[in-house]
Amino acid sequence: MRAFCGLMAVVAVLGWGAGAEPPEIIPLAQVQPGMAGYGLTVVAGEEPSRFEVEVIGVLDEPGTANDFIIVRVSGEAIARSGGIAQGMSGSPVYLEGKLAGALSRAAMWSAEPERPLGLVTPIEPMLEVLSEFNPPTQPEEPQKLPVPKELEKLGISGVVLCQAPPSQPVGTLLYAWPVQSPIVTQGLSPRTLEVLSQGVSLDLVDHPFLRLRPAWRDGIPGLRGPGVGRIVQAPGGARDDGGARFVPGGAVGVGLLTGDVTIGALGTVTLVDGDALLAFGHPFLFTGRSDYFLTSAHIFDTVAALDAPYKLGTLGASQGAILADRWAA
Template sequence: MKLIICLLMLFITTASSQEWGFPVMPVADIQPGMTGTGRTVFYGDEIEEFGVQVIDVMRNFYPKLDVILVRLSGATAEKAGIVSGMSGSPVYIDGKLVGALAYSFGQFMKEPIGGIMPIESMLQIEEQEKVRGRVRHSPQSQAFLEAVLAGADEAFWKNILNQPVARPSTANLTTITSPLVFSGFQPEVVGLYESYFTSQGFSPVLAGGARSAEDAEVLLRPGSAVSVVFLTGDLSIEATGTVTAVKDDKILAFGHQLFNFGPISLPMAGAKIYATLPSMMESSKMASAMDVVGTFLQDRLAGAFGDLSIQPSLIPVHLETESPFQTKTEFHFKVANDPAFNNLLPFYMRTALIQAAYTARLAGEQNTSHLTGAIHLSDGRSIQLDDLFTSRQTFGFLASGADFVSAMDLVTTVLGTVMIHDFNGPDVASIDIKLKTVPGRKYAMIESVWQDKTTVKPGEGVTLAIEVRDSEEKVRKITRVFQIPANVAAGRVTILVSSGSALSKYEVQVSRNKFVPQDFDHLLKIVSERRKTQNLYIQVRALDDGLIVNGQELNDVPPSVMNVMNTRSSGGVMSRQRDRVLYEEAVPMNDVITGAKQLSLSIESPPKASTPRDDGQRAWYRYR
């Protein structure tokens, strides 16, 4: 049986290599001591050669997958070692393609020893593309939605980024890191989130992104630098590697996985190498992507497969910033639209939006930002954004809690929500947002709440007196009257006076099924009706049985229905809840509302009526 499998693999490899039009050397023919050459770009777009000597073959390094252990030679290899960005560099012995340089032995190595992914394994990637499955959607859809409702923080983003990422390593032999090139970014912005990107196997690098006329046409050949593009435009982020093989419009590259997500659809671009930077810790190529020329379609353990004839889907983003410190500044860029990467791409876009907003600031200044705009969908609908954010004194200028960071958290969590779902919904067509910043903190803290009575009867009114203190220490008094419904059962009623995020966070905990969408329209409704930061909310809740059906809260449910619910576990589109909302009001304010207060009321039992007495004129009820 083992012989049959080996013969089958040999047949597939031979057929694939003939289709690609180049001779290959199978792993079975590799012997220790063999020498050959590798190809890569160390500067500009000129492909250079380096020497390779086989040390041995590491059998079954991964299940049914071997790795060839080699030592590099040559001036640059001896000086810089195995360089970040060399992933995919083709290696030849006796004129035959052996595979792609893909592994290194980590940092501070005295000799340039690495591993080659055999071309036999890489050729199988195209076979997987021929039977391409459905692109897998990212997880975390509900997490994004709850962040839209209750707010996101750094812990949220760490959770999102850690979910899909798994970079395999054995002992000290690991995949060569790929330079993640940031163009148009400042060091402090990239540095703040560096650990997020390095955890994904990337090495963040700052570089320019300007394209000159002579750089416009890039011919991809074995050994050429190539980039996977996440964002492109005024702000760009791309991962750089090396082309292993080319046949017509088909390309093999990297020699190892980026994320091992299988079927993907990410933009492909040629790249220019500005310099190769030797380092005892980790040498790296300083690169910049050129224009998008095709699409990467497969991300597998053995490398990436792309097609130059297929153009990727990109979402145009327009951001305008305005502040007293700087005139209006506009940023235009495009973000990759790939369902497999949708939980990562919002974070990449978040980094770009934070950088754009950061350019309009004075360091250390406390500010308030007004976010407006829309996320436009391909069916013509839009999600409108109109929220106010202010800096929190307890947080750093660029950290979570800064006004513009919170604003961009809202944009990108809404984006993640409408991109990641299990429904048949429209695509995101474009994003258009504006951030207007003014100096100073505009907030109002809920300081105290009074009620005019602690016990009420059904149908009676209750008066609330609310005091909020703003950032200038001015106290504003708000009075509201609400009526207790006549059909409320005796018991206790809870009054919540709160900011939108605090109230939403509470409701997500106590009425989670209310925020589980049943279809895309329901999802859009939840997002569009999210509570605003600049509103003060008053909500009255009663301990009274109710139902949530398809995300809608139903009151006054007949006892017969509740009895049915009592005899079976809740779930699906219908679930039981222990309390229900009697009243809710949003009070518009001109400040960001913070804080929350809770009060309680006792509901008296309604009086019981006696049999009416007929006095000949009308019926009278005597209450006892």
């Protein structure tokens, strides 16, 4: 089995592999409104699908924690998914053929599910994590950022970064929060799954083979974090794919528990180099240094749910370890 290791959320590589060339990137300073490019993500199966990307504006603030590329995404992959789906976190975005960053946030303001607005975490702060193992303090309050002229033309008066959808949103503000990752469980009976969620007020929707938690509700005990979305009871057991190959835009799993019972999350690979990878582009549980299982993943399909679309998938065999779960800075 080929062992991979990563630093997650920004899930970051440990270093360039021996003899390997670092990927060509486009710095945030060179990104301009009007640029067109593409992204990669798995909608169903294991092969990444392409979606189109148009740069709307750039949020370039002091430091790197609040730097984002504002994009509008489109194409068959987005239309089929019903928008930017949970599990797309980490989908690589390329401009002028160069890696610009990872799709990491979805915008509540978007009224066009087939052409939604999203935020891309620039690749530079993701790469900076390689040499920085002390995660910066996560902002506790929503932050309102200046509005680029391109967004003013769309009637947007402000951009607010938050960790969850606001309870009383203002119509002229663009709210953006992490594209959450669906928590995948396998091997649990309905009663056991109920115990896992016990003590938290959840509006659960019954389905023949899955149970969902609306993304705006509190997390389940022990699984609270800015990157946690709904709870999905996935069909089948873990896939026996010890020889899995990670590719940019491919699905990746983060295992908290593996074996007869599996609990973990789904995301998307941003970059692969040697035996290391980057993924997600935002925190999962925001634990800093971590030792999660890095697993392969298979996507059955992407569900265009009414509250937020999500990828329905399953975790595969362990491929290595996730070494850090951090803020994208």
